[in-house]
Amino acid sequence: MNALARASKQALQTAARGFASGAYPDRKVAVLGAAGGIGQPLSLLMKLSPYVSELALYDIAGTPGVAADVSHINSKAAVKGYAGEDQLGEALKGADVVIIPAGVPRKPGMTRDDLFKINAGIVKALVEACGKHCPKALLNIISNPVNSTVPIAAETLKRLGVYDEKRVLGVTTLDVVRAKTFYAEKAGLDVSKVDVPVVGGHAGVTILPLFSQAVPGANKLSDADIDALTKRTQDGGTEVVQAKAGKGSATLSMAYAGALFADACLRGLNGDPDVVECTYVASNITEVPFFSSKVKLGKNGVEQVYGLGELNDYEKAGLKAMMPELRASIEKGISFAKESQ
Numbered sequence: 139m140n141a142l143a144r145a146s147k148q149a150l151q152t153a154a155r156g157f158a159s160g161a162y163p164d165r166k167v168a169v170l171g172a173a174g175g176i177g178q179p180l181s182l183l184m185k186l187s188p189y190v191s192e193l194a195l196y197d198i199a200g201t202p203g204v205a206a207d208v209s210h211i212n213s214k215a216a217v218k219g220y221a222g223e224d225q226l227g228e229a230l231k232g233a234d235v236v237i238i239p240a241g242v243p244r245k246p247g248m249t250r251d252d253l254f255k256i257n258a259g260i261v262k263a264l265v266e267a268c269g270k271h272c273p274k275a276l277l278n279i280i281s282n283p284v285n286s287t288v289p290i291a292a293e294t295l296k297r298l299g300v301y302d303e304k305r306v307l308g309v310t311t312l313d314v315v316r317a318k319t320f321y322a323e324k325a326g327l328d329v330s331k332v333d334v335p336v337v338g339g340h341a342g343v344t345i346l347p348l349f350s351q352a353v354p355g356a357n358k359l360s361d362a363d364i365d366a367l368t369k370r371t372q373d374g375g376t377e378v379v380q381a382k383a384g385k386g387s388a389t390l391s392m393a394y395a396g397a398l399f400a401d402a403c404l405r406g407l408n409g410d411p412d413v414v415e416c417t418y419v420a421s422n423i424t425e426v427p428f429f430s431s432k433v434k435l436g437k438n439g440v441e442q443v444y445g446l447g448e449l450n451d452y453e454k455a456g457l458k459a460m461m462p463e464l465r466a467s468i469e470k471g472i473s474f475a476k477e478s479q
């Protein structure tokens with residue numbers, strides 16, 4: 139085998155996360171918004187997941203092409219494309235996990251909240267369909283503003299009488315991915331061995347990386363270093379939006395983060411006893427009803443929401459500072475879902 143063949147075999151094995159296919163229970167995953175900037179690479183990564191046996195790719199258009207393309211990859215999952223609202227129910231039927239990256243992305247100068255006007259209605263309609271066709275599925279909500287779209291999803295399912303707070307999860311994994319990358323780079327650590335919890339929400343100051351709890355610790359970082367790392371993590375999304383200069387927001391790193399998180403949900407469903415991820419869920423560990431923190435994932439989704447652990451003064455101040463914005467975003471989402479019945 140030549141060097142290139144060896145490298146690509148290695149890459150495929152890495153993508154397949156080192157597991158043999160066929161060793162796990164059958165699981166159906168649906169991606170809603172599968173033809174988009176996140177949706178396409180995320181669909182590719184879920185096709186490579188050893189935990190997926192059926193992959194339903196739904197979008198308003200374009201999914202037959204994406205599905206045909208992805209389906210040629212020689213991995214376990216059977217792939218089918220669904221386009222247009224009349225095929226949504228079929229895409230969702232029997233799904234164990236539904237990943238939702240449907241909606242518009244930011245352009246430079248916009249906040250995530252500026253997306254509310256369009257994305258709130260998209261998420262509400264898609265979650266309504268989930269409530270009707272796969273009420274037991276774990277929903278992984280990527281569409282922004284996550285701080286509001288998760289409360290919208292919860293309220294929508296409540297209205298349908300099928301809400302289970304263990305099954306509605308906002309995807310904040312990209313914040314953790316960024317915090318790990320920036321921290322390892324600054325501290326000169328092996329990034330594959332680094333962990334950094336990120337708590338709060340998914341927008342600006344509501345994103346709070348807890349570097350005091352980073353593993354391994356890096357005592358040599360100064361307060362100024364930690365402040366800069368915190369701000370870079372909070373502004374990570376904006377950094378990408380600006381670099382893409384009008385062509386959208388993070389798609390590739392988000393697809394990676396979304397696949398990591400969906401795999402974690404599937405591992406939990408399969409009974410893996412040790413799956414812990416930061417995710418934005420219904421929570422009573424702070425004064426607001428939705429919050430991201432470390433969560434144990436199990437056979438029914440959220441098994442335990444962990445507390446914040448010990449925070450230093452800098453982190454305590456960050457927690458206090460995020461509350462007005464986080465609370466307002468949550469209330470905005472709940473009001474929207476209630477008023478738009």
Ligand code: NAD
Pocket residue numbers: 170171172173174175176177196197198199239240241242243244253257260264279280281282283284309310311312313340386387388389392
């Ligand atoms: P995109 O415009 O490239 O793709 C969005 C896709 O959604 C399109 O294919 C579009 O057709 C589809 N869509 C729109 N309405 C739909 C509907 N009703 N049903 C099904 N599909 C529909 O955007 P993108 O870059 O993939 O970003 C998608 C969303 O993800 C944005 O809201 C963005 O802000 C968000 N995002 C979140 C995170 C996070 O960390 N949670 C990270 C990056 C992006």
Ligand code: LMR
Pocket residue numbers: 243244250282312340374375376378379387388
């Ligand atoms: C991100 O964090 O990259 C996403 O929320 C997209 C954005 O608008 O920043």
